[in-house]
Amino acid sequence: MNTTAAIHAMTLALNAAWEYQLLTFPNPAVGAVCLSDNGTVVSVGTHKRAGGPHAEVYALRDAYTLLSGDTTIAGCDDSHRIHDYLRTRHNGIFHTVSMAVTLEPCSHSGKTPSCALLIRDLGIKRVYISVKDPNPAAAGGASLLSDAGAECVFGIMEEEGEKLLEPFIRWQKSPFVFFKWAQRLDGTIDNGTISSQSSREHMHALRDRCDLIVIGGNTVRHDRPTLDARLVDGKAPDVLIYSQMGEFDQSIPLFSVPDRKVYVESSLERLKEYSLVMIEGGTSMFQASQNTCDWYLCYLAPKLGGGLQNMGPIQEDFEVLHAKITDNILLWMKKK
Amino acid sequence: MNTTAAIHAMTLALNAAWEYQLLTFPNPAVGAVCLSDNGTVVSVGTHKRAGGPHAEVYALRDAYTLLSGDTTIAGCDDSHRIHDYLRTRHNGIFHTVSMAVTLEPCSHSGKTPSCALLIRDLGIKRVYISVKDPNPAAAGGASLLSDAGAECVFGIMEEEGEKLLEPFIRWQKSPFVFFKWAQRLDGTIDNGTISSQSSREHMHALRDRCDLIVIGGNTVRHDRPTLDARLVDGKAPDVLIYSQMGEFDQSIPLFSVPDRKVYVESSLERLKEYSLVMIEGGTSMFQASQNTCDWYLCYLAPKLGGGLQNMGPIQEDFEVLHAKITDNILLWMKKK
Structure with a gap:
């Protein structure tokens, strides 16, 4: 996998996230992409609304559907159900998959379960990240992944990722x-x-x-x-x-x-x-x-x-x- | 492979072609994408200038480079050299590759060799085509491919493909x-x-x-x-x-x-x-x-x-x- 492929994937993830800019309030706009081992794009996911599945979950759902041929969760919008299904059925299918995510995968379980834990448990070995999570409650996803042996590459299109995240940073302190x-x-x-x-x-x-x-x-x-x-x-x-x-x-x-x-x-x-x-x-x-x-x-x-x-x-x-x-x-x- | 993947690929091919709209004069603006067997995008090519490689040739060049790991022709802009190299070295690597092309691959050899013959000889089994070639001298690429057992699917994003092609159609008759x-x-x-x-x-x-x-x-x-x-x-x-x-x-x-x-x-x-x-x-x-x-x-x-x-x-x-x-x-x- 080369940097060009990671940048291409991150560009897709950023564009996907912009489609829902401000509409995810109070959550950040986030995009995620799953890549095959030779760098081709398998799926694109985006967070659409607070309380709904995170971008990573949509990307993982669609990658699973495409790679396995199992369409059971193809249209599912229930975060818990997608998490549970992927955990029990992934069957090692993600071992050659990498991800590009505009924001560090969340470590905590809020309205939806932790993305970092899911990515770890699916056996994904490399995650490209544009911006570190500035929210202390959600941060730490990358170290959780690194501890499990996954490689986290920070700073891919960081400037663009920071622009995408500006509203989220701002509305946590002032309007x-x-x-x-x-x-x-x-x-x-x-x-x-x-x-x-x-x-x-x-x-x-x-x-x-x-x-x-x-x-x-x-x-x-x-x-x-x-x-x-x-x-x-x-x-x-x-x-x-x-x-x-x-x-x-x-x-x-x-x-x-x-x-x-x-x-x-x-x-x-x-x-x-x-x-x-x-x-x-x-x-x-x-x-x-x-x-x-x-x-x-x-x-x-x-x-x-x-x-x-x-x-x-x-x-x-x-x-x-x-x-x-x-x-x-x-x-x-x-x-x- | 489903229609969604073909449409996604054709969208990329169309956007790539628009980057060089009018700049390919007197040739048409054309984009091409190579897809893996599960529908992911392997490469994107676009015709840049009359006399230079056709869109298909760039897409095939980059797909070969990515799938084989052989970087010999990675930066090559010589159409004949790419054709010859791919013909002799492809080693069956394209048997699981499909293509999406905004315009029917050309059948004739002009300044560059025929794209349809190359696609046929590389063993590509499916080509999605937006618009049939309106140029009688270049048309017939699809039947050449069909005769060799490849499936040609016409009409993918045809309306968009026709818009892209409007200048080319026009300047053959009037300014x-x-x-x-x-x-x-x-x-x-x-x-x-x-x-x-x-x-x-x-x-x-x-x-x-x-x-x-x-x-x-x-x-x-x-x-x-x-x-x-x-x-x-x-x-x-x-x-x-x-x-x-x-x-x-x-x-x-x-x-x-x-x-x-x-x-x-x-x-x-x-x-x-x-x-x-x-x-x-x-x-x-x-x-x-x-x-x-x-x-x-x-x-x-x-x-x-x-x-x-x-x-x-x-x-x-x-x-x-x-x-x-x-x-x-x-x-x-x-x-x-």
Whole structure:
């Protein structure tokens, strides 16, 4: 096995993890790949939702299914069942398998059993790891594996792994805050629905995971939004209306969503009480939150025309952290 | 082997081919993948330049290197040498290998030997093919393989394969024309260099392959461009300055490039004499060429601010055919 194969596998693992970036809150986004002894990719797994199977478990499940031909657990999403099944049925099939994981496999048993113990017990002899687990409760997976004779190779695409993990690191101490906007290719952000259905569903899935949405007072008055996650049957987060003027028409739909707190405040101090915060809006909200935002998420519709207003006069250089292309282009960015 | 594995492999083959879209002129962009018997990806190959090895040859070369451990031809770019070496040394290693190819393997021997004959002689038993070869001189590869007992499965991701092949189909009959522009995320297209170094190098590589560049008269007067391919040591294509007024300062650098024809004309009729045409410019050139362009290529810099003018008042909905993310975002599009 050469480094090229490990890097290729880690690239796949990172891309898989990005598909669920923020959606795994409060867990980190993680991707995992199983490799054959000559370095070819056998399976790719990704953590999708807190409480669900870890990335390693999905990758091991699919590698087992492919290599054994036994499809019993092929579609299974029950972490305990996959762990138990693999432990009793692996029959040495993993002895030639290596793994690439964006984050050190967890040592502890939480809502799901320990990944490191499973990897050890399946007899996997080599694990490529991008980033060491920064969570003391979950760390130690690598030494557990090393003690059992497995080789753990750290630092494969470490910089990319650290970027992937940034939100997770942040929300353990203070809120992770991202600014989201939708625009056309010509930069315009006004005049009707801009994003595709799949982009709006993704955005609702994010709302479902966030605990606070921040939005500008003018947008609330003008758009009269609901700010819920109805497209994915999700929960509606609390709302902070950022406004110097406190009076709002209470028939605006966002005020009638059950189990939601709505604040109308002229500062962003409230954010400190939350962990995952999405800021929605245009130019003025962008400017007001410029020192607060960790990341930026842009849904870009490949259209020219249809609007007038763009993000001017904002001046900002971004680094693209990850992009996803569907019928729209989804850009995860941070300031340079 | 299941269809999922074939689709995954074809996706990789398509993405690999897009890396060299238009750069293979006058050949088609083609990607190829070798798969092991359980469906894992062994190697990915792509055709890079007319006269160089075909995609299948690169994929077979790398599969051989990986599976045999023999690195003799690992870095070889000589098609004949790879063909000859594989034929004499394969030692049955390919009997469990399948392939996914975006275009039917060629049957004829041109600048390089026939891919279909090589695949047959290596004993490969299954080839997934996205699109049948539309070129009568090269077609027939699949029946040649079928006659030898190999299974050819057509139509895997056929729609995507046909999109990839569109320029090749077009330039065999009439010019393939694409409009290229660079913009910031806020849609602005003016005021200094917008694209990154790697984007400009890609654009110069395209210029090197094009036989004609079309540009508006105002851009020529204002930017005083050279319109060559110096960043990649490439050749400079002919230039058509699209202008109602025929007088230009002959000290503008584009007029002094050796071995170049420069036309100053008020119509686009001249395009019919060429095969691969890039139109560069802003709003007015976009509008003038709206009925002429097959595709659109946008280099998008992830920046806000720095310019004033965007593509307004153009109204256009695009389909994104392919996107590539580096420090810039490169979007291949066509009108919806």
